[in-house]
Amino acid sequence: MLDFFIRYMDLLLPICLLVLGYIIGGMLERRHFRSLKARELRFLVLPAVTFRNMPGHETAKGELVMGSAVISVDYFKRFLAILRNIFGGRVSSYESLVDRARREAILRMKEQASRMGADIIVNMRIETSAIGNAANSRRSVGSVEAIAYGTALVPKRAEISGAASEI
Amino acid sequence: MARPLCPKGQRFQVRPVKFRPRVADDSVNVSKGNPLREFCLLFAGLAGVVFAGYMLLALLTSWAIKSLPLEAETWLGEMMVRDIPGKASPALQKRLDALLEHLPKDSPLRKYKFRVYLLDTDEANAVALPGGAIVVYKGLLNMLDSENELSMVLGHELGHFAHRDHLRRLGKGLVLNAAMWLIFGKVAGSEQLLFPLLAGLDSRYSKGQEEAADAFGLRLLYLRYGHVAGATEFFRKILEKDDYSRFKYLLSTHPDPKSRMEHLKILAQRNGWPEGRPAPLGPDLKALLEKNDSKK
Numbered sequence: 001m002l003d004f005f006i007r008y009m010d011l012l013l014p015i016c017l018l019v020l021g022y023i024i025g026g027m028l029e030r031r032h033f034r035s036l037k038a039r040e041l042r043f044l045v046l047p048a049v050t051f052r053n054m055p056g057h058e059t060a061k062g063e064l065v066m067g068s069a070v071i072s073v074d075y076f077k078r079f080l081a082i083l084r085n086i087f088g089g090r091v092s093s094y095e096s097l098v099d100r101a102r103r104e105a106i107l108r109m110k111e112q113a114s115r116m117g118a119d120i121i122v123n124m125r126i127e128t129s130a131i132g133n134a135a136n137s138r139r140s141v142g143s144v145e146a147i148a149y150g151t152a153l154v155p156k157r158a159e160i161s162g163a164a165s166e167i
Numbered sequence: 168m169a170r171p172l173c174p175k176g177q178r179f180q181v182r183p184v185k186f187r188p189r190v191a192d193d194s195v196n197v198s199k200g201n202p203l204r205e206f207c208l209l210f211a212g213l214a215g216v217v218f219a220g221y222m223l224l225a226l227l228t229s230w231a232i233k234s235l236p237l238e239a240e241t242w243l244g245e246m247m248v249r250d251i252p253g254k255a256s257p258a259l260q261k262r263l264d265a266l267l268e269h270l271p272k273d274s275p276l277r278k279y280k281f282r283v284y285l286l287d288t289d290e291a292n293a294v295a296l297p298g299g300a301i302v303v304y305k306g307l308l309n310m311l312d313s314e315n316e317l318s319m320v321l322g323h324e325l326g327h328f329a330h331r332d333h334l335r336r337l338g339k340g341l342v343l344n345a346a347m348w349l350i351f352g353k354v355a356g357s358e359q360l361l362f363p364l365l366a367g368l369d370s371r372y373s374k375g376q377e378e379a380a381d382a383f384g385l386r387l388l389y390l391r392y393g394h395v396a397g398a399t400e401f402f403r404k405i406l407e408k409d410d411y412s413r414f415k416y417l418l419s420t421h422p423d424p425k426s427r428m429e430h431l432k433i434l435a436q437r438n439g440w441p442e443g444r445p446a447p448l449g450p451d452l453k454a455l456l457e458k459n460d461s462k463k
Contacts, residue, residue, distance in 0.1 A: 022203070040190045080202060083209035092198035092205065099196045 017075040025074030029096060036103050043110045048121040048150055057120065060156040065121060066149035067108025070131055071101045073142050094144070101146035102126055113152035124150030232334040237278055240334065244298020253284030253302050258451040262314065263301070263321050269390040276329055283321070285455070291405070293320055295327040297334055309456060310404050313445035315397025317452070319384050322391075326383025332376045374422040378430055385431055385440075394443025395435045399428045 005012060073081070073094065080093040105126065113121050131143040260283050270276055279299035291306040301324045311317050327333050389395050402424035422430075435442070448456075 026202075037190065044190065076202070076206075080206050080209070083206070083213060086213060087209060090198060092200065093202055096197045102196075 014079075018079060021074040021076030021079075025076055029100070032100055032104075036100065036107065039107050040103070043107065043114070046110050046114055046119060046121070048106060048110060048113075048124040048148075050122075050124055052123050054120055054122050054153060057153055058156045059153045061154050062122075062151045063116060063118075063154070064149060065109050065113045065116070065118070065152040066147060067105045067110070067112060068145060068147040069101050069104035069108060070143050070145045071097050071104070073097060073144075078142065097144050098128060098146070101128065101144050102148070105146040105148040109148045109150065116152055116154055118152035118154045121150040121152050124148060228335065232331050235334060241280075241298040244296050244300050247296050248284070248298075248300050253286040256283055256285040256303075256455070258449070258455055259283040259285060259303060259317075259321075261451075262317055266318055266321055266325070266387055266391055269387060270325075274329070276325060279328065281325075281328075293324055295324045295333040299328065301325075307401075308452075310401065310408075311448065312400065313397050313447055314449065314452075315388065315392060315445040316400050317448075318391055319388050319398050319401065322384030322387035323380045324384075325387060326380030327376070329383055330376060330379055332373075332380065335376075377421050378427070381427055381431055382434055385434055386438075389435075389438070389440045392443065392446075393441075395431075395440045396443045396445040398431050398435065400445075402428045402431075 077093040077097070081091050084091045084093070106124075109121065109124075126146060126148045128144060128146050131145050263281055263283050267276075267281060281299045281301065284300060284302045285308070286302050286304050288304050289306040290304050291310055292304045293307055294302050296302065301321065303320070307320065308317075311320075385395060385398050388398055405424045406428075421427075
């Protein structure tokens with residue numbers, strides 16, 4: 001039996017990795033989505049908008065905040081994407097990666113803003129890039145990075161209370 | 168002049184929007200649907216395409232090898248022999264020539280100029296190369312105890328020439344590799360999965376070729392000695408040597424030794440070829456083996 005495994009390593013190893021990628025990768029992804037949802041609810045009080053300014057906002061200071069996240073592809077997703085590359089169409093296996101990266105990046109940006117005492121982030125932008133430059137290459141693992149940045153506006157009231165708490 | 172944009176003919180107006188924070192809807196940017204289902208569909212599609220292409224290539228190669236002239240084959244063979252570090256062996260050549268004399272007068276093999284090379288490795292194997300070159304591995308020679316066994320091995324390889332298997336394997340391997348490279352290039356992992364599957368598919372086909380070559384070798388053995396002693400000895404030794412399991416030969420290109428032995432026995436019985444006494448190895452062959460032993 002062991003002999004069989006050694007003999008057909010070339011065949012069995014990718015199958016093992018595929019199964020592993022599907023089960024564990026899927027598990028981690030579901031967990032991440034749950035965590036994203038929970039944290040998004042928590043940060044509902046700190047909206048991030050794409051407006052350049054907020055009329056009527058009593059701003060004490062505005063500061064650049066940013067958050068970035070890198071999410072890696074698993075073996076199963078990569079295999080699916082390779083198959084997709086042959087036939088064409090939506091690479092749905094990568095869509096969830098990009099979505100996770102974007103939302104995670106926004107949440108991290110909000111985290112930073114909330115530590116500053118900001119109550120809103122204006123002029124938010126999101127950018128995405130591939131890391132490793134070879135998302136489909138055989139020997140390297142592709143990842144996607146999303147970076148979200150914007151201007152956190154700290155209201156006058158909050159700054160006073162923030163300063164007070166520092167003392 | 169303003170364009171009427173709204174259905175009631177009102178002018179379009181920017182109204183202050185009331186901002187209401189809400190959780191992002193995660194169903195928009197991620198496609199719904201089971202990835203496993205997508206995987207199965209795509210994989211089946213790919214397998215279908217590759218299978219169809221492979222079958223087409225198999226047809227093409229079998230057509231091509233029938234019409235490949237001997238000169239081209241010899242040229243190909245010369246190219247390949249150059250890469251193999253085997254040495255021409257006069258002792259083996261003598262045995263082969265003796266066998267060749269017993270080929271039927273109208274055999275297509277008469278057109279070939281056969282040469283034997285000895286390759287100094289421990290692996291027990293022998294291969295037929297295009298153009299009439301037979302390479303015998305020293306590991307195989309070490310397992311032999313009689314002239315008859317050697318003749319059976321050489322006859323088996325001659326059988327491959329007679330059925331043009333040596334070209335078939337070469338052509339198909341070449342074409343398959345080229346196709347895989349064209350489809351996947353360097354940027355893929357899926358050929359890792361497909362290649363062994365195709366090889367498994369191919370194994371049944373090549374098992375038939377091996378049995379046909381065995382039958383050819385057996386007939387030649389009978390014509391040479393008048394009996395078929397030594398035909399199955401080699402397989403019996405393989406069985407004794409490694410721990411036998413049928414499982415191991417499931418995907419192999421060669422049938423398992425047990426069924427090859429049985430196949431040969433049935434053939435000999437059906438043709439009424441008797442079992443005789445094997446002739447021991449000649450001194451020149453023994454010298455080859457002893458040289459090997461002293462080196463160790």
